Amino acid sequence: MHDASMHSGSRPRAIAARVLDAVMHRGRSLKAELATALPGLPDPRDRALVEAICFAVLRQPLRYEGALAAWMARPLTRRDGELRALLYVGLAQLDPLQLPAHAALDSTVEAARGLGYPHQAGMVNALLRRAQREGLPAVDPKHSHWPSWLRGRVRRDWPEHYEAILAESAVPAPMWLRVNARSIARDAYRERLAEAGIEADVVEGLPDALRLQGSAAIAALPGFAEGAVSIQDASAQLVADAIAAAPGARVLDACAAPGGKSAHLLERDPALRLTALDVDAARLRRVRSGLVRLGLAERAELRVADAADLQAWWDGQPFDAVLLDAPCSATGIVRRQPDVVLHRRESDIAALMLLQARLLDALWRTVAPGGVLLYATCSILTEENERQVREFLARTADARAEALPARFGHDREVGRQRLPGDGGGDGFFYARLRRGA
Template identity: 45%
Template structure:
C-alpha cells in the first residue's frame, strides 16, 4: 500500500503527468483516488486537477514571470505544484494563508525540502503583484482563457464573431445532463425518484429524453442508475437520435461506437438491429457494460470503420452514424486536458481519417438511406471541410437541411458551439443517398 500523502502533493504529481507527460486526466485521477479514502479529499483533488488542467496555460506562463530561471524541465512536479498553488488562490479562492502553507508543506512531502523556500517566495510574490500579473496575462486570448495559442488562433479564424464567447464557455462548469431510458422509465418518473433522494432535476426544454441537474454528482449513487433508468450524456450528444429518423426494423450502423452512448440511445428509440463497430479493442468492454446496464442488445464488433472488409457481412444499412475521431475541441469544458494534449499538427491526420471513414461507410448505405456525420469539434476543417470535400463531384449525395433550437447552419450541416443552450460543441451533417 502506498504511504499517506496530502491532496496537494498528490495533485502536483498527477498534474505533472497530465500536463507534462501527456497522460489523460481521467486515467490519472482513477489511479490517484484510491489513495484518498476521504470523500472531501477526493473532491478537492478533482477540483485541483480539473482547474489545473483548465488554467495550465495561464498559470504556466505566470510562473515563468515569477521565476528567474524556469524549473519546468528539472523539477516538473514542483512546477506543477506552483500551478496548484495559483489555482487555489485564484480559481478556488481558498484562504491564502492556508493555501500557501499547505502547498509549501507539500514540497516537503514530495521530498524536495530545499525548494520549500522557493515555492513560498513565488506564491507570496504572486499575492503582492497579482493585479499587475493578471493584467499582463489577460492581454492575450490564450492566457486570458487558458487555451494554447494555436487553438485560440484557430477559433478566432473559424468563428471571429463568437471567439470570446467560445473561449469563455470552455471555462464554465457544465451542467450534468442525463438521458432517460424510455424503455425503463419516463422523465417524470426519474425526476420524482431523484427528488425523493434530495436531488433536483429538470426536464430539458427540447430534448425529449434529457434531464438537467445543476451540479455534478456521483450518478452511480442515484436511484435508478443500477436499474438502467438513465445514462449520463450531454444534450449535444442526444441530438443524433433525433436526426437519424429511426424506425423499427431498420439496420443501423454506429461506425465509431465507444463508449456506446449514442448507440444505446438509438436502441432506446426504436427496435433496430444495431451494429456497433469500434477500432480500439480496449474500449469494447465499456460498450458492452453500457448495453447490459440499460437492458439493450446490439452486435458489437472490433473493427476499422474506414475498412469494412474485415467485419462487414455484406448487408447494407438503412442508417449510419459516424461519430468521427476528432480534435474534441467542442468538449473542452468537460475534458480540460484536451487543451494540453491536442496539437495543431494533429489536425491534418484527423481530417484524413475522418474522410477515409466517411468514404468507406457511404458504400455500406442503402439507396434512400441516411448517414449522419458527427464530430465534437468546432474546427471547420474537420466538419464542413470534410463533408464538402466528400460531396464534391458526386451526384448520389443530398445534404439534408437541419434546424435545431440552438446553434447555426453551416454550408453542409449544423454547428452547435460550446455554451449554445448550455450544450457542448458538436457538428452534424445529415447526408441522404439518392
C-alpha cells in the same frame, strides 16, 4: 512519492501535482493519468478533489504561470516540473476552487515535503500566503494557452464567436443526464432527484435530458446502477434525433465508444437492430458494460473492427441508418477535456481529415438506398465539418444533405454546428446525408 510520510490531506495534493506534471510537461493524457492515479485514493472525496484541482489548472494555466512569473525572483527550471505543478495545485485551491485557505496551505506545504522538496516548503508557503492576501494577478483575457495555429483557425472560422468560444471552453461544463425512457418517465425521474436533494431543469428540445443545477456524484443519482439514467451531454443526446431511425431499423454505430449514443438509440427503440463497432477492444468492453447496466446488451451486436475496412466486418447487408461519430480534434469539448489543446498539433488536423474521408467513403457503401448517414464530430473546425462533408458530396453522386432544424445549432452551408456553451452543451457538428434510392 513518500506515501508513508504523508498525512491524508497532503496525499491528494501530491497526486494532483504528479498528474499535472505528466500532462503539462510530459505530454500525457489527463484521462489516462487520472485512471491510473485515482484508484489509489479510497475516499471518493479525495478523488473528486484531485479531479477538480487538475481541471481547474488545465482550464486556465496562464493564470498560474502569470502568478509565478510575477512573484518568483528566479524562475523554476525544466527539472522542477513537479514542484511547478504543486504550486499550481496550491493556487487553484485558493482560486477558483475557494477551499478553506488554512487546509489548502498546510496540505500543499506538507505535500512539497512528501514529494521530496523539503527545502522548498517555505517558498511554497510564502507564495500561497501571498496569493491568499492579494489574489492572483490579472491575466489579459485575450491571452490564451491554446496554440497560436489553433487560435488562428478558430478566429478564421468563427470571427464573431471567437472570444466566446475561448471563454466557454475555460469554464466547467454543466452535468447533463439522459433519462432512460424505457425505465422511467423524465418528469418522474426529476421528482426522484428532488427527493434526493438534487435540483434539475428540463430543457426544451431535449426530450430525454435533465440539466443539474449543480453537480452530483454518480453514486448519489437514484437508480443509476439499475439503468434509470446515464450521464451524457446535451449535444451528444441530439444525435438520436438527428439520425431519426425508423422503428425496428437496421443501424450501424461505426465508432461507438464510449457507447452513449448506441445506448440512447436502443432506449428509444429496443426493436432496433444495432451493430456497434470500435477499433479499440478495451473501449468496446466499456460500451458493453454500459449496455449491460442499462439492460440493453442483448439488443446490440458489438464487434472490434476498423469501420473503414469493410472486408473485416461487413456481411454485405445494408443499413437503414449509419452513425459516423468521427475521430476529430475534440475542439468542441475542451471544457471536458482541457488537455486537448495542450497536446493537439497542427499536423493532426490533416491526418484526421484523411481518416474522416476514408471512413465516409467506406461507410457510404453500407447505407441502403434511401437510407441515411449521420456524420457527427465534437469539433468546431470548419475543415473537419462542413468542408469535409462538402468534399464528400462533390465526389459522391448519390448523396445529398438534408436540412436539420435550428435546435441543432448554427446553420452552415451543409450541416449544423453547436458551439461550446450553446444551450449549455458541448461544441458539436451534425450533417444528415441521404442516399439516393
